[in-house]
Amino acid sequence: MTDISASSFTPPTRFAVPGRIAVSNRAAAVWQTATLTEIRRETPHAATFRFAVPAWAGHLPGQHLMLRLTAEDGYAAQRHYSIASAPDDTGHIELTLDHVEGGEVSGWFHTVAKPGDEVEVRGPLSGFFAWPGDRPALLIGAGSGVVPLMAMVRHHRARELSVPLRLLVSARSPEELIYARELGAETTPVFTRSGPEGVAVGRMTAAHVAPVLSEPPPGGWEAYVCGSNAFAEHASRLLVEAGQPVDRIRIERFG
């Protein structure tokens, strides 16, 4: 995969966040069968689903895929999901899904799915939120928005990368913090409803962002923000106010 520098047409306006990698259009066009091999509970509302996808083309941390469920009469529902697992050569990928109240696709996963079930996926998709592991990364997520960021953290660990990486993650409470057991010294959790004894509770503020941005690594941070639109607006505003350049902020909004 090659780096995209800029389109041949460069607008006279300030440049939009350029894509990080060229995506394989062939991989994106083909639906493949993904066989569920394992389900792991993460929190009361989120679980991780591991799939065997033997012909998976490989991905970079931060990318997502399209997933499709099909009913007997041919009716299909498709949704985007970020890839939670770091790239590896196991022929498996993992997704982590929140159980959305009344959700058509996440509802099936949380109430019906069991190992051996088959679904369809196409991807990986979208290069702009990908992190090849090259630039210092400041990751900010909330709720299931931590999923693509965790793929980056896992990649950083698996490859023993030395490039700086920090994760700020917001969750309602310690029980609702996805991947809590796996998070380490790179992570600062922020709890919005209830927290451990002695830890302040409330939404993410400038005080959480300032310590990271006031000591930027050489070349500065590449910021990756992921979560609901409301969270993405809030977090990106905190970053801009703290001096992070807008063309070094990548946002994935879950809608």
Added chain:
Amino acid sequence: MNVTRGFTGRDRVHNPGLPPGQYDAGEDWPVLSAEVTPDLAPADWTFRVDGLVERPRTWDWDEAHALPPSAYEGDIHCVTSWSKFGVRFGGVSLDAFLDVARPHGSATHAVAYSHTGYTTNLPLADLTGGRAWIAWEYDGEPLPAEHGGPARLLVPHLYFWKSAKWIAGLRLLDHDEPGFWEQNGYHARGNPWEEQRYSGD
């Protein structure tokens, strides 16, 4: 067909206005931009048409508002699968701008670009004939910033990533050049009725 065990899905609604693979988002209007929402005042907004035109021209907010008003009432379709029915946008038909700029006969495509630098490519034929607008009102109110205000391109017969938010200009070309999402694997045209989501569809 690969049937998913135990998946029935929602009650089937027969809705001829719904393109394949889309669902009705109802009151919701999700926001899916990849960049920071810019802080752009109407007084700082401009819209330029150049490239293969006889008279390249830049309009400011008041000049654009002096053109004949035009509204769109209908549906919009996002590539992430939601559609929104019965939306009302107000602004000016893109034809009014192009009539002033006068495209050359050699112009076949355009790149639309935003004040953030976002780009998207479109066949010129999709921007003319009363099918595209510069919109600054939604439901009779100023268009909110997160939805592209003060003004966005509106091309409702294509997937909504073609309707560039915070529109800054159109460059007319004699060839097709992929924009931001199109370089990231999305389809060059994006017709929802043919489900042209990704390149290769």
